Amino acid sequence: MWRSIASNALTLFIVILIGMAALVAWGRNEFFAAGPLQQPICLEVERGASLSAVSRTLEQRGAISDARIFRIGAEYADLAGDLKFGSYKLPAGASMAQVLEAITTSGRSTCGRDLNFRIGVTRADVVLSELDLATNSYAEVVRFDAGATPLPPEYLEVSDDPALTLRITVAEGVTSWQIVDALKKADFLQGALETVPPEGSLAPGGYEVERGTQRAAVIASMTAKQAAILAAAWEARAPDLPYDTPQEALIMASIIEKETGVPEERGRVASVFVNRLRQGMRLQTDPTVIYGITRGEGVLGRGLRQSELRRETPYNTYVINGLPPTPIANPGAEAIRAAVNPDKTDYLFFVADGTGGHAFAATLEEHNRNVAAWRKIEAAQGATEEGGVQGE
Template structure:
């Protein structure tokens, strides 16, 4: 009799274990399979929120099918205590496991609003954007000059602790323009005692926090440019006419100002290097312009003949060799082009009416290209006629 009871008890125990195992496997499957979310949403984790509150919120918004399974899954995966506050994009059919990963490991704020101070050659602007979950894209809410009137929608957003901040430098911006824009940025703090040397700030997009120190951000930009230049210098081609990295940076700044077409940078570099090797003057308009403006704003008009003839440390129509300093802050691609140029026999280039340039090896060929450009110019075609396009 006792043997029969023990046998039945053992059978029931085994059945219970199998049932428990089945429940665990079912729960694990539910944790990992595609979820019920029909369209993308932005889900916000409040600072200090518990996993219990978050799981309930996820279930209420239809992001997960069962808050209990989510809590158990995050506990067993060791993520229950790793929540990061912020706003997160949750895509359609995202699994519980993926949600847990997004909210604990994926990084703060992949959704919500962001502010970007964009510093370009022609000026600076602050852009406030908000993520639209329905279209899975960022929508511009406000755009304004940082030194001008601030819209109310921006004032209403700046105290959100989840708001993301960024400063973006375009290639070819001068150090003076960067400093002036940073001074006008109301979300930064501290003073910049002096304008950094031209060329030493890396064009890039920098994540910042509200209240960050301006001087510390400048130092970060300098460190980035220094690292980029050092890396490119270590991999430079043989036989270049540069004695120092500073000279390479000067050339890169000229290349940056002469073309915005990525595939042309190596050719433009070859033109100026060929001229240097042959003892020709560089004769590039952007250097003359820098001698007029000193990098403080844009010229906003064509160069005068008197300015082309006036000797300054940057006027390459008058001086021999490279100008005294860089004329802007060049990007990584321009630096790499200066240190690993294409090998060509080109000595001239002029705008071709498409946004790019026509290159030539002889003055005769170049003059024909100039004539074509002048005809396009006369017909009202748009293009960039800067640089060595005057036939010299």
């Protein structure tokens, strides 16, 4: 009899094990299989939200089939405590595993509203956009000047939304004074900025911040990023450059940045200035003269006068030899790389060609022909600035 009882118990135990294995397999399949969502949705995870609350919301909105399986999967993956607040796009058919990854991994909102505080060379503005789930693209809601009063009602309606993504975007070629002046107008930042960082020391690009971030912390991030970019570029520099320090390379990069907005031209523009330095020629570049007048505090807003081209200042490369004493703007990474790895050319001159780019020349004769061609375009367009470098 005892043998029969033991046999039945063993059989029952095996059946239970098989059932548990089948249950685990089913749960695993549910966790990794395509989910029930028919259309993409935006899921908002509030700051401090619990996994239980989020899983119930997901089940109620039809994003997952079973909140319990979702919680068990999160616990098993050791991600139950890693929820990141924000607004996340969940695509149609997203599995529980994909949903869990979306709300625990990056912490960067991928849905909802986006506020981009843009600092440009001529102005700073704010663009509020909202994700259109149907097209998977952000549609602009409102755009306004930084520091505008009164603030647009569209912005005031969402300004306190904790899921609002806040970004600061700095264009290449903006000066340090312009960055500081603009950041003072960002109402989502805190803290004073007492000094203007050294010219060239701030990296252009995008920075995602939280409401209440200290302005000094934003500047520190920009400074650290630029220092890293410059150090890496200097380490990989070409041999026999006509400058000896990373700071001199940064000065050259800022000139390159201000001379061309065409990415493909940076290496050629760099080669012109490098060739001139090697031959003992003056750089003769207008942006340095302009910086000597404005000191980076805004734009000149007019063409240079002949008297200004002749006036001796530390930044007038028509009258000084070599590089100016400091950068004249904050160059981007590509301009820095061009400064330390210029194209190999025999060019000594360049001038605007009417297309937004430049015509390059190795001889003064060729350059004069390019200038004559530009003068005809200039007269037709009513332009007043030549751009490029002068002949001697």
